[in-house]
Amino acid sequence: MNSPTTEIIFDENLKVLTSMPSESVNLIYVDPPFNTQKVQARKRLKTTRAADGGGDRIGFKGQSYKTEVLGEQSYSDIHEDYLGFLRERVEQTYRILAPNGSFFFHLDYREIHYAKVMCDEIFGRDSFINEIIWSYDYGGRSKSRWSAKHDNILWYAKDPKDFTFRFDDIDRIPYMAPGLVGPEKAARGKTPTDSWWHTIVSPNGKEKTGYPTQKPLGIINRIIRVHSNPGDTVMDYFAGSGTTGIAAITHGRNAILVDNNPQSLEVMCKRFDPTTTKFLNWDCTPVESGEVTQIELTPEPTN
Numbered sequence: 001m002n003s004p005t006t007e008i009i010f011d012e013n014l015k016v017l018t019s020m021p022s023e024s025v026n027l028i029y030v031d032p033p034f035n036t037q038k039v040q041a042r043k044r045l046k047t048t049r050a051a052d053g054g055g056d057r058i059g060f061k062g063q064s065y066k067t068e069v070l071g072e073q074s075y076s077d078i079h080e081d082y083l084g085f086l087r088e089r090v091e092q093t094y095r096i097l098a099p100n101g102s103f104f105f106h107l108d109y110r111e112i113h114y115a116k117v118m119c120d121e122i123f124g125r126d127s128f129i130n131e132i133i134w135s136y137d138y139g140g141r142s143k144s145r146w147s148a149k150h151d152n153i154l155w156y157a158k159d160p161k162d163f164t165f166r167f168d169d170i171d172r173i174p175y176m177a178p179g180l181v182g183p184e185k186a187a188r189g190k191t192p193t194d195s196w197w198h199t200i201v202s203p204n205g206k207e208k209t210g211y212p213t214q215k216p217l218g219i220i221n222r223i224i225r226v227h228s229n230p231g232d233t234v235m236d237y238f239a240g241s242g243t244t245g246i247a248a249i250t251h252g253r254n255a256i257l258v259d260n261n262p263q264s265l266e267v268m269c270k271r272f273d274p275t276t277t278k279f280l281n282w283d284c285t286p287v288e289s290g291e292v293t294q295i296e297l298t299p300e301p302t303n
């Protein structure tokens with residue numbers, strides 16, 4: 001098998017989609033802006049120790065720290081005709097998917113129900129296979145309603161009788177009561193259901209790129225491993241920090257990523273190896289990453 005390729009395109013995704021051949025992609029995962037009516041933004045801060053009292057925050061053991069804002073990454077998440085915007089792209093998704101291809105549509109409680117009805121119209125109701133609930137537990141809690149701590153991922157198969165589902169490649173999770181199932185089963189673990197517990201990308205962890213709304217590799221890895229075969233082509237046309245591409249490379253799949261925000265391309269330039277990745281409409285000359293020691297989230301990362 002040839003080594004997999006990664007193509008990253010800086011462009012308006014509808015333009016790219018309409019230029020692609022029909023039935024040419026095996027798996028499409030997208031995490032569009034959620035129409036939160038906010039500007040999604042994340043600041044990059046550098047924190048250095050300061051002499052007693054000379055800083056602007058107090059950290060561990062009362063040590064004083066000085067913070068400096070290095071930059072901010074953002075994109076607007078305010079849409080006039082949100083469903084119309086999605087519909088044009090989902091129609092193209094259906095066209096370019098291979099006959100046995102799958103579509104994963106990542107949204108949240110605000111738009112998921114409207115999107116489900118829309119996708120039923122485009123794919124046909126029988127093509128709806130699962131709604132995955134990704135639950136996390138991060139950030140503050142509301143005192144006036146149940147705190148929303150989940151995202152929704154719809155899975156549509158172009159042909160509900162013929163799609164990729166690599167059961168043996170599902171990662172296993174621990175039993176809640178391992179004592180009830182015997183040592184062999186407990187050691188092997190169980191397969192997840194349509195409710196996936198997974199932490200968000202840790203604000204200070206290694207995986208963090210600083211891009212607002214970056215999704216965890218654990219979630220995307222599972223989708224790619226189970227719903228595509230090695231050598232297949234995976235596409236994400238709302239690529240952001242490129243999480244889908246990293247998961248595709250890890251699992252030997254080809255990747256096509258599209259985003260129209262220059263800051264997304266800047267992040268992807270740092271995240272991908274420019275010598276093996278093809279960048280289109282973007283000059284990816286390596287940049288010094290600088291001394292970023294802390295990432296601050298603004299606002300809360302619900303998308």
Ligand SMILES: C[S@@+](CC[C@H](N)C(=O)[O-])C[C@H]1O[C@@H](n2cnc3c(N)ncnc32)[C@H](O)[C@@H]1O
Nearest residue numbers: 012013031213214215238240241243259260261
């Ligand atoms: C929620 S973020 C995706 C985050 C990504 N899943 C990750 O893990 O980093 C949505 C992305 O869609 C991009 N986007 C929005 N409208 C677009 C369009 N019309 N064409 C291309 N990209 C678009 C935004 O720039 C943003 O990077």
